[in-house]
Amino acid sequence: MVKETRREQHLKAPWRGLGLMLLGIPATFVGIWFISVVSMITGALGVLLFxxxxxxxxxQADVYRKAIAAWTGVRIERPYLPEPDPEPGIAxxxxxxIAMISDPATWxxxxxxxxxxxxxxxxxxxxxxxxxxxxxxxxxxxFAGGMIGHYGGSEWYAWVEVDGGYDRDAGRLVSTVVVATVCVAVGFLIGPKMMAVYGRWGRAVLGPTEKSRLALRVRHLSESRSVAVDASAAELRRIERDLHDGAQARLVAMGMSLGAIEHLLDKxxxxxxxxxxxxxxxxxxxxxxxxDLVRGIHPPVLADRGVGDAVKALALDHPLDVEVTVDLPGRPEAPVESAAYFAVSEILTNAAKHSGAGRVWIDLRHERGMLRVTVTDDGRGGATLDGGTGLRGIERRIGTFDGVLALNSPVGGPTIVTLELPCALSSPKTSPS
Known part of the structure; x- marks a missing residue:
């Protein structure tokens, strides 16, 4: 999202506030329907409709959360406890x-x-x-004051009575203009602050409670642990397959050859x-x-020199023209380095296979407690997270570290993949000379 200037914030805030107020119109009907269903809970129909x-x-609450995030900058997580897996029948x-009616977020x-x-x-x-x-x-x-007076009406504006227009009293005209100017100026002046107050109110009520936050955290950890276990099992199967089909087969053949050589030495x-x-x-x-197998498990350059130099070494062997920029004053933890390295490797592989790109730019830096990796290519674009298993697999793997993946790939390019992994940096390590 493009950051707005203070002037833009002051100009837009009053109208955004009115937009938030208008959201209450459909929300009111939703609330009436909800409480009507609650009143029927004593019967089977209420249980079915709830x-x-x-x-x-x-x-409707999600609409508010998105609007508050977009217009106030206050991001609100969905607070709902996990629903039970779907089961057929009355049970x-x-x-x-029971899960929904006992969830505090519902109320x-x-x-x-x-x-x-x-x-x-x-x-x-x-x-x-x-x-x-x-x-x-x-x-x-x-003109409206004169029209009101012409038709015999009476109108108060603040403390100024508009009963016959302003033809006979210039003081009332000046007072009206002054009050109107003050109202407009104050409205634009306090707009951003009032929006910030509203954002805090939204986060307090629509955000997760400690109970739901803990439940959501447990669910996330369970899912990420399952992904990590599956990824480890798949990696072990790959290593076993590579050993069986490659080095092991060659070593067996060497043993047979050495046996034959032993019999042929004299003959x-x-x-x-x-x-x-x-x-x-x-x-x-x-x-x-x-x-090659060892490099696939954990490249020596990654262990010795860190993720920055490892990605640079990866770029040197890549068929595309890859430019790498590294701004890391220290080293992340080894698991985070490994996750970032293999994520970049997978993204580069996808770029070479599918993007039609000629150049790739990689930027690694540490900002606000996050290892941030941005990979940009000048290809045809149009990539999606649902278009294949590559990016979705990366997203699941970095999710093990509470990492996130963002994709921006309009048709025609460029494609920008951004990874963020929370981590702390240690002091730089140097390889022995």
Whole structure:
């Protein structure tokens, strides 16, 4: 999101506050439906309808969360406890009903819908209402006051009575313009502060409680642990397969060749020398395959010099033109370094296979407690997280470290993949000379 200037914030805040106030119109109908369903809970119909009514209310609360995040900068996590797995029959419906009705977030959502129409008027919407009141004052001073007086009406603007226009009293005209100007100025001046107050109110009611935060954390850790176990098992299977099909097969063949050489030494020394040369070549290939396997597990340059130099070494061997910028005053923890390295390796592989790019830029830096990695290519774009297993797999793996992945890939390019992994940096390590 593009950061707004203070001037833009002051100009937009009153109208955004009015927009938040207007969200209360559909929310009111949702709240009426919800409380109507609650009143029927003593019967079977209420139990059946309650989950759908609660989801409808949660959807409305999500609209508020997105609007508050976009207009106030206050991000609010979804606070709902995990729902039970779907089960057929009455038992499944009853479990879902109990889970939703016992979730504190359900009733906090309803509290929001009931209380927000009042709170918003005195917080986010107040600047917009002041601006509108000021504009109404200008209309009164310009022509509306005269029209009201012409048709025999009476109108009060603040302490100024508009009963016959301003033709006979210039003081009332000046007072109206002054009050209107003050209202407009104050409305624009206090707009961002009132929006900030409203954002805090939204986070207090629509955000997670400690209970739901803990439950969500437990669920996230369970999912990330499962992903880590699956990834480790897959990696072990890959290592076993590579050893079985590569180095192990060559070593077995070398053993057989050495046995044949032993029998040929006296009978056919020339053939024995030929087999020795072939065996020596096989040993070199086996050594090369073992080195490649070790690099795939944990590259020596990553262990010795850190993720910055490891990514630079990766870039040197890549078929595309890769430019690497590193700004790391220290080294992250070894597991984070490994996760970042293999994530970059996978992204580069995807870029070479699918993007049609000619150049790639990689930026590694540490900001606000995060290892931030940005990979940009000048390819055709159009990449999505759902387009294959590569990026989704990276997202799951870095999720083990509470990392996040963001993708921006419009059609026509460029494609920008950003990774953020929370970590602390240690002092730089140097390899021995």
């Amino acid at each position: 989950p759908s009514a609660a989801r409808l209310m949660r959807g 499944g419906r009853l479990k879902r009903f 906090r959502d309803y509290l929001w819908i009931v209380a927000d129409p009042i709170v918003v008027v005195f917080t986010a919407a107040l600047p917009g209402l002041l601006v509108l009141y000021g504009l109404w004052g200008y209309f009164l001073a310009a 056919d020394p020339e053939k024995a020398r030929t087999l020795l040369a072939e065996t020596r070549a096989s040993s070199a290939k086996a050594l090369h395959e073992l080195r």
